[in-house]
Amino acid sequence: MRIGELARRTGVPVPTIKYYSREGLLPPGERTSPNQVAYDDSHVRRLKLIRAMLEVGGLSIAAARDVLSEVDSPTRTVHGMLGVAQSAVTRAAVERGTDEDRERAEGEVRELVLRHGWAAKPENPGWQALVQIVLTYRDLDRGDLLTLLDKYAAAAGELAVAELGALADVPSADGKVEGVVLGTVLGDAAMAALRRIAQEDASGRIRSGRRHSA
Secondary structure (H helix, E strand, O other), rough: OOOHHHHHHHOOHHHHHHHHEEEOOOOOEEEEEEEEEEEOOOHHHHHHHHOOOHHHOOOOOOHHHHHHHHHHOOOOOOHHHHHHHHHHHHOOOOOOHHHHHHHHHHHHHHHHHHOOOOOOOOOOOOHHHHHHHHHHHHHHOOHHOOOOOHHHHHHHHHHHHHHHHHHOOOHHHHHHHHHHHHHHHHHHHHHHHOOEEEEEEHHHHHHHHHOOOO
């Protein structure tokens, strides 16, 4: 198909398609003449993935490029893709607090990880992000919010098992890799959206004195 048809099938304007190609997100089409380039269904799929990461997942162009370069790598693994996707969706931690404060927060996160039986390392992008969250709670003297971390962890552990388990039935390696990317990038957005819906419901129940039905 020509670029005009690719634009019609994906809803992505032609200038944007060219921009994604220049930025290294979209593989080039096949040049069929000096002035013509042909695209195929793989470009349709890639553009849908790009839109999902940028428009729904909120990734930057640079972060999406990092993820997609790993997707295209011949040595990619599902576990490796998970790390790349996690790094893409995790904000860089801005260090705060004294060395003593950070050491204490590191210890608290380590204890939480051990309590939940997780085999994870401090290099995980989520680990350092959580350290900064603990530091911020303590800086604001909100120990009440710190007590929620185990509840967050329990829910996250159950969800992680379900997410990775869902990939077991995906037959192709490409499908598994795409599933890891979408599950991580859009999964974060989905959980934030569901939490906001649930918060509205919970707040309304508290205000009205209603109980949550089983």
